[in-house]
Every structure is written in C-alpha cells, then in structure tokens.
Amino acid sequence: MADLTYNIESGILKGKIAGHHICASAGSGGRSGSKVKGAVNRLLANNSLATHIGGPGSRMFGPLPQGTYFLQLHESKANWIRLIPSAGNEMFGRTGFAIHGRGNIGSHGCIVPEDFHVVLYLCKLLKENKEAKHGDVTLKVYAEGTEIGTQLYTV
Known part of the structure; x- marks a missing residue:
C-alpha cells in the first residue's frame, strides 16, 4: 500500500508519512502551477486521458502517467522531490517527474501543490524518514474511476 496517493482528475495529493497526514490540492501537466496569467492549458492539466502526451521535443505535456513512484529528495534542487517510477509503470518515454513549487513554466507532468508549504513539509518528512532509516516512501x-496501471487512452 502506498504512503501517498495522487488522483489526477481531482488534483488531490493525500496520505501519511511516518504518521503525519498530508492533504493538498495540486496540479499536474498542462503547465499547472504556472505563475504566468493564462499559461495553463485546461485541456491537458489534470486530464488522465493525456498522460501519454509529452516527452523529448514536445511542446505540450499531460499529467504524469498512472502507477507507483518512489519519493526521493532531489540531489541538487532545493525543495524538489524526485518521483522515481516503479519498474512496472508505463511511462510513454517520459522522464524527470518531481513534486515542486510553482514557477513561470508550471508543470510538464510534475505534481505542483497550490501551497508551497506542502512542498516544504514533504521535504522535511522525507529528510526525517531517511535519517530514521525507514523504508522508501x-x-x-x-485517475478516479480507473484501475491502477490501466490507462484510459493510449497511442
């Protein structure tokens, strides 16, 4: 059972890490979280039918693909959490997913919580989890109404 869940359609990130509850609104894909007015592509943001859109050379990006990911503090970017896909995930050639704060570009599939304090709290919990030598988070x-690992639409 996963520590955290992210429902692409509702944009809800929730769960528990070491007994600490998390519940937050977040966006994925379609430049969700962009600070630039009008930048968010409403057809792609949090659209589970678009998880296959993106990859090298693409100008449009859907949400991250469904599946299981391991959370790891980013080795060089402060307040970024890498999402390492499980071996069984269908990634459609897409890589480099993370949980991070808002910016001008927004999400190319990464999970971007609306409240940056959520990112800071997750980073704190992951650091504590690593120091305590607990298992992977x-x-x-x-996507609500679908089975894990089953895409609603594939190319």
Missing part, C-alpha cells in the same frame, strides 16, 4: 498515481 511511495506514491500511487491514479
């Missing part, structure tokens, strides 16, 4: 990404 996992995230299950799904």
